[in-house]
Amino acid sequence: MDGQKSVGIVRTKTLRVIEPNHPLLLKCGKYLGPIDVAYETYGTLSEARDNAVLICHALSGNAHAAGCNHPEERKPGWWDIMIGPGKPIDTDRYFVICSNVVGGCSGTTGPSEINPETGKPYGLEFPLITIEDFVTVQKLLLDKLGIGHLLAVVGGSMGGMQVLQWAASYPDFIDAILCIASTTRLNAQSIAFDAVGRNAILADPYFKRGQYHDDQQPIRGLSIARMIGHITYLSEESMRAKFGRQLRASTDYSYEFNSEFAVETYLDYQGQTFIERFDANSYLYITKAMDYFDLTRQFGSLNRAFAAAAGRFLIVSFSSDWLFTPAQSEEIVLALGAEHKDIVYCNIQSSYGHDAFLLEAEKLGRVIEGFLGSMLQKIRTGRLVRGKPLTDKAPVKRADRFKRARVDYELIDSLVEPNSRVLDLGCGDGELLVRLMQDKKIAGQGVELDEELVIRCIQRGLSVIHRDIERGLEMFPDGTFDYAILSQTIQTLRDPQKVLEELHRVARKVIVSFPNFAHWRCRMQLMFSGMAPQTRQLPFRWYNSPNIHFLSLQDFDGFCRDLGITIERKLPLGKRTAKPIRLWPNLTASQAIYVTSRKTPPLK
Amino acid sequence: MDGQKSVGIVRTKTLRVIEPNHPLLLKCGKYLGPIDVAYETYGTLSEARDNAVLICHALSGNAHAAGCNHPEERKPGWWDIMIGPGKPIDTDRYFVICSNVVGGCSGTTGPSEINPETGKPYGLEFPLITIEDFVTVQKLLLDKLGIGHLLAVVGGSMGGMQVLQWAASYPDFIDAILCIASTTRLNAQSIAFDAVGRNAILADPYFKRGQYHDDQQPIRGLSIARMIGHITYLSEESMRAKFGRQLRASTDYSYEFNSEFAVETYLDYQGQTFIERFDANSYLYITKAMDYFDLTRQFGSLNRAFAAAAGRFLIVSFSSDWLFTPAQSEEIVLALGAEHKDIVYCNIQSSYGHDAFLLEAEKLGRVIEGFLGSMLQKIRTGRLVRGKPLTDKAPVKRADRFKRARVDYELIDSLVEPNSRVLDLGCGDGELLVRLMQDKKIAGQGVELDEELVIRCIQRGLSVIHRDIERGLEMFPDGTFDYAILSQTIQTLRDPQKVLEELHRVARKVIVSFPNFAHWRCRMQLMFSGMAPQTRQLPFRWYNSPNIHFLSLQDFDGFCRDLGITIERKLPLGKRTAKPIRLWPNLTASQAIYVTSRKTPPLK
Numbered sequence A, B: 001m002d003g004q005k006s007v008g009i010v011r012t013k014t015l016r017v018i019e020p021n022h023p024l025l026l027k028c029g030k031y032l033g034p035i036d037v038a039y040e041t042y043g044t045l046s047e048a049r050d051n052a053v054l055i056c057h058a059l060s061g062n063a064h065a066a067g068c069n070h071p072e073e074r075k076p077g078w079w080d081i082m083i084g085p086g087k088p089i090d091t092d093r094y095f096v097i098c099s100n101v102v103g104g105c106s107g108t109t110g111p112s113e114i115n116p117e118t119g120k121p122y123g124l125e126f127p128l129i130t131i132e133d134f135v136t137v138q139k140l141l142l143d144k145l146g147i148g149h150l151l152a153v154v155g156g157s158m159g160g161m162q163v164l165q166w167a168a169s170y171p172d173f174i175d176a177i178l179c180i181a182s183t184t185r186l187n188a189q190s191i192a193f194d195a196v197g198r199n200a201i202l203a204d205p206y207f208k209r210g211q212y213h214d215d216q217q218p219i220r221g222l223s224i225a226r227m228i229g230h231i232t233y234l235s236e237e238s239m240r241a242k243f244g245r246q247l248r249a250s251t252d253y254s255y256e257f258n259s260e261f262a263v264e265t266y267l268d269y270q271g272q273t274f275i276e277r278f279d280a281n282s283y284l285y286i287t288k289a290m291d292y293f294d295l296t297r298q299f300g301s302l303n304r305a306f307a308a309a310a311g312r313f314l315i316v317s318f319s320s321d322w323l324f325t326p327a328q329s330e331e332i333v334l335a336l337g338a339e340h341k342d343i344v345y346c347n348i349q350s351s352y353g354h355d356a357f358l359l360e361a362e363k364l365g366r367v368i369e370g371f372l373g374s375m376l377q378k379i380r381t382g383r384l385v386r387g388k389p390l391t392d393k394a395p396v397k398r399a400d401r402f403k404r405a406r407v408d409y410e411l412i413d414s415l416v417e418p419n420s421r422v423l424d425l426g427c428g429d430g431e432l433l434v435r436l437m438q439d440k441k442i443a444g445q446g447v448e449l450d451e452e453l454v455i456r457c458i459q460r461g462l463s464v465i466h467r468d469i470e471r472g473l474e475m476f477p478d479g480t481f482d483y484a485i486l487s488q489t490i491q492t493l494r495d496p497q498k499v500l501e502e503l504h505r506v507a508r509k510v511i512v513s514f515p516n517f518a519h520w521r522c523r524m525q526l527m528f529s530g531m532a533p534q535t536r537q538l539p540f541r542w543y544n545s546p547n548i549h550f551l552s553l554q555d556f557d558g559f560c561r562d563l564g565i566t567i568e569r570k571l572p573l574g575k576r577t578a579k580p581i582r583l584w585p586n587l588t589a590s591q592a593i594y595v596t597s598r599k600t601p602p603l604k
Helices: A131-145 A158-169 A188-203 A219-233 A236-242 A262-277 A280-292 A295-299 A302-306 A326-338 A353-359 A361-381 A398-404 A409-415 A431-440 A451-460 A496-506 A520-529 A553-563 B131-145 B158-169 B188-203 B219-233 B236-242 B262-277 B280-292 B295-299 B302-306 B326-338 B353-359 B361-381 B398-404 B409-415 B431-440 B451-459 B496-506 B520-529 B553-563
Strands: A013-018 A035-042 A052-056 A095-099 A150-156 A174-180 A312-318 A343-348 A421-425 A443-448 A464-466 A481-487 A507-515 A566-573 A591-597 B013-018 B035-042 B052-056 B095-099 B150-156 B174-180 B312-318 B343-348 B421-425 B443-448 B464-466 B481-487 B507-515 B566-573 B591-597
Touching: A013 A131, A035 A131, A052 A131, A052 A158, A095 A131, A131 A158, A131 A280, A150 A158, A150 A361, A158 A174, A158 A280, A158 A295, A158 A302, A174 A361, A188 A219, A188 A280, A188 B219, A188 B236, A188 B262, A219 A262, A219 A280, A219 A353, A219 B188, A236 A262, A236 A353, A236 B188, A262 B188, A295 A302, A302 A326, A312 A326, A312 A353, A312 A361, A326 A343, A343 A361, A343 A451, A353 A361, A361 A451, A409 A431, A409 A481, A409 A507, A409 A566, A409 A591, A421 A431, A421 A496, A431 A443, A443 A451, A451 A464, A481 A496, A496 A507, A496 A553, A520 B520, A553 A566, A553 A591, B013 B131, B035 B131, B052 B131, B052 B158, B095 B131, B131 B158, B131 B280, B150 B158, B150 B361, B158 B174, B158 B280, B158 B295, B158 B302, B174 B361, B188 B219, B188 B280, B219 B262, B219 B280, B219 B353, B236 B262, B236 B353, B295 B302, B302 B326, B312 B326, B312 B353, B312 B361, B326 B343, B343 B361, B343 B451, B353 B361, B361 B451, B409 B431, B409 B481, B409 B507, B409 B566, B409 B591, B421 B431, B421 B496, B431 B443, B443 B451, B451 B464, B481 B496, B496 B507, B496 B553, B553 B566, B553 B591
Parallel strands: A052 A095, A052 A150, A150 A174, A174 A312, A312 A343, A343 A464, A421 A443, A421 A481, A443 A464, A481 A507, B052 B095, B052 B150, B150 B174, B174 B312, B312 B343, B343 B464, B421 B443, B421 B481, B443 B464, B481 B507
Antiparallel strands: A013 A035, A035 A095, A507 A591, A566 A591, B013 B035, B035 B095, B507 B591, B566 B591
16 A cells, blocks of 8 residues: 555444434335445545535445555555545545445445344345435435535446436536446346346355345355456456466366366456455345446436536546447437537547456546546636646657648637637647637537547546547537537548538538648649649658548539538638638649538438 | 258267277376267268268257257257258258267267266266367267268357367368357356356256256256356347347336346246256366367467368358457468468358357358358369359449459459469459459469458359458468459558558569559649549549549559569550550559569568
8 A cells, every 4th residue: 555645544434314213215115214324535625615526336346445444454445546645536635425335235224234123134125226226325425414515426337327327316416427437227238147146146045035144155156146247347358368268277277177277266266355345135236226227217318317417527438348338438428418518528448348447547547637627627717628738648640740730720710709619520639629718718529539639638628529520420419519620631531421411410610621632733743743742731642641532622612512511611721821812722722721501401 | 840941850869989898088088988979960971972061069059950850849950040951051962960069968978977887977077078079079970970071060159169170180081161150269258257157057056066867956057057158149239139128027127136127037038948958067068178179279389280181161250249259260260371271261240149150041051052062063073163153132332343343354364374372352252263263273362351242252162251451461471372463452442551561471473453543634634623533443522432542653653662562564554455555654544553572571
């Protein structure tokens, strides 16, 4: 344990949030009471009470998220990499609360606690609980602690489900909603894995309807359930890297039924350590709560679930997560977009699979730190964007460097009306958006494909969606924006027509800039040297160019005609001047900026 | 059961292949005997004894592959969609044999049979078996049946492992090796799933070291193992389509621990039907045999495993198979290529996951029928290729149609030396290869990306690999071919340099053809109309063209110079004539064919 960066020794406290005489009506229709909640807090609540951050834990987590409960503890809390002084969830800045869920087995009332009516553990007499109940109980805890508003709710996996439930159930209560590696509902495959795990517990002869506390425990069933779960937490790639087909002890097969492959030993170990710290009853109840979670079912549609949410959303997925996939995170982004929410989405490249939310400290840390930091700044100063120059942590590809040295920022700036809503496609590190936000007070949204640039945007406080624009922009309803900007990108697209049609669907006006392939230098080069032109605007060789479509002003004019797009302004530009060229523009302009709009749907 | 296309009523026979007094030495070092083998046969062995096809079954399969064992049987044999009169494995043409593996529970000696030494079932006293032992026992059966040579060995999943083992252990015994949805070794994730399944059986209190035959059976353990397995046989996509989050009976949650989601009921059913027809001991032994299977370990390297194989290989994978992935099939292709084997590889687009080998009747059927049919023709006539015109079953994309209307076939034909080895990249339906095989007696290999075209090539008897050439050609060692042909494709590649370097690595000479972007019509159009040129050779609009790089003869000359490629021949061509143009070729040629070679490695 690194003393310098830890919250140090913390104590898990317990608070009674439901008294026996006023039991809580659960979602299932049954009553539960009393309810005690185990929780920990780190950091200090500010005088303005504006810095409270609630952490929601995953299936096997608990209230002990950071620091150590006593000096000899071997491992610190489950998210110690994220929570602490100077860490992404900085306990010098935020007041952090984490509590054990109801139904759990780490201090909060759960099925292995004593049922006051019988004097025996609840076992299967405990009522079925839901993610909604988790959140209701967390809210009761916050009420008891006197916290009337949250800066943020943060959680990964099942923690992310609680985060989404918070946004849906208490839409005005939270400024920032951070949902990591999660989903709004389990798919059939995940339900299947959960069901098999529960079957293994229920099939264990020692389970005895959950009344196993005086006798041998259903450890074999619980450990099989954990093993199944654990396989789904890792990616095939990470398992291959970690274990491959390595044998534990020998170089030869034993030809016996023991755990001889390293991966088998690892699973045995995971099963073994799990039964020491977790409870079979809680495993049944909590996995069932996850299976039941379904915001669409709760609210009629996912869009409606988020309709009232007032906060800003950060959605994070991991590329190799096959339990709660990037596609499931994108469903959330889609629904949030439909409700015009302020969204940041990042799909972090990681080989760790679902467990990445516990392991990808560096990248996930930058994202969380950036998002939370800008939100606290917004609450306190009204300004979301942090314009400070960024360190060049990772090298940027040559093509991107070229793109971002674009000379048309100034002109685009002049074309945009103040206070409008602007979508910047391929927004890079957000330079143009920051500029427009400062000069024109626009509401900006970026879309960017490069992970590093997305993270830099998040660190600056920008709203950015990590996405390939060629996949379409279905998260934005028709007419979401006043302007969509496509700067120096159209010639690199596989399908310019599809993208342009999407842009005209989501924005009232589209601003497009591109290099002019019919500039006289290009014409001359092809005419007289008989070679693919190379110019300042088209600096690449034919075989290594990111530009895969070549167009002139006249080509773009024809394209707009064919697609029924109206050209509102056409600015042919010279090399260095921002003054439009009037004479023979298709011959003399080295690039052009168009402002276009579309009244009618495309002719099919 | 469709009487017309079925082999009808078949009987499972049993043959003793190992007598008690001469037990078989197994791979694990122990002896087993006697061994009885259950098997079925369909069709008639030809007089030349050249039409025997061995079918190898998967984990839960048995000898009953086709037809029905009695008139009331509800379901026909496990691969009845593939085996029967007029079916892909046509019992009017082939003599088909399928036997139950040793260690199984469907008639062949296995761990639940009586151990003659104790008079009780073997249980865990049965020796550990391997895929090699399966194949040894199958060979003993064929010996007894008097079959001295196989036209083909066919199998999916664990059946494919046996197929590969056959090719490695009996390299001269088989003409055609058909390995479907399989692997040369399980990865860590698959071992993990198997291990958890075995744990569930071993943890069942009724298992009793396999001596459960007089008492209650370990049905809960076996059914949990089957459920885990079954999840891995389906894709997430197919589970979503089949079940989603549908509830079995009610529209409301029951808030009880029963199987209320449709997917849970389905798994229960799979578990239930499995325990009625399968045996827990066999499940342990067979999954362990799969875990142990590792051709690399057996032979020191995968290449060496296949070094002696004399037959032709068909490798098939399914796009959504996450148990034995397309990448694992490509590993096989890689090793076969390194050993200069004759390879056909097809990755069939399917949403069914691993189970696709039992379900994708149409596409898999065409592939198997085509491959087997051309092999039988080869055996009997010496000619592999079936040049018959193909019906246009599926529409071909416009860009492909254009490519295949290429005018340069005749010239390329004239450039290729007789009896050489030729690689055709983007070979389409194999027209050029068939032509070269007929005119020049070449040994041809195609590479094609489009699934439908790959299947057509297989139906014609061509050797084709389903692959995007931009991923490289690492399955072909340096200098595998005399010629590599890249016809009208270089301008559509994302990375022409990488592909050209690969081609010069794998072939002595490279034949490249492309449209000339500096043809006078192009120059004139850009010069005077100021628009992206459109010509007969470049017929697309700037925004919908598959051509993403534009080059002239002079550009290609420079490219060769930069890369240290020697131009051996340069044939600038007019619109319709095959006679090379001599005067101002870069201005007057509408296209060009180059023959290039490379002596030295590229300068870095």
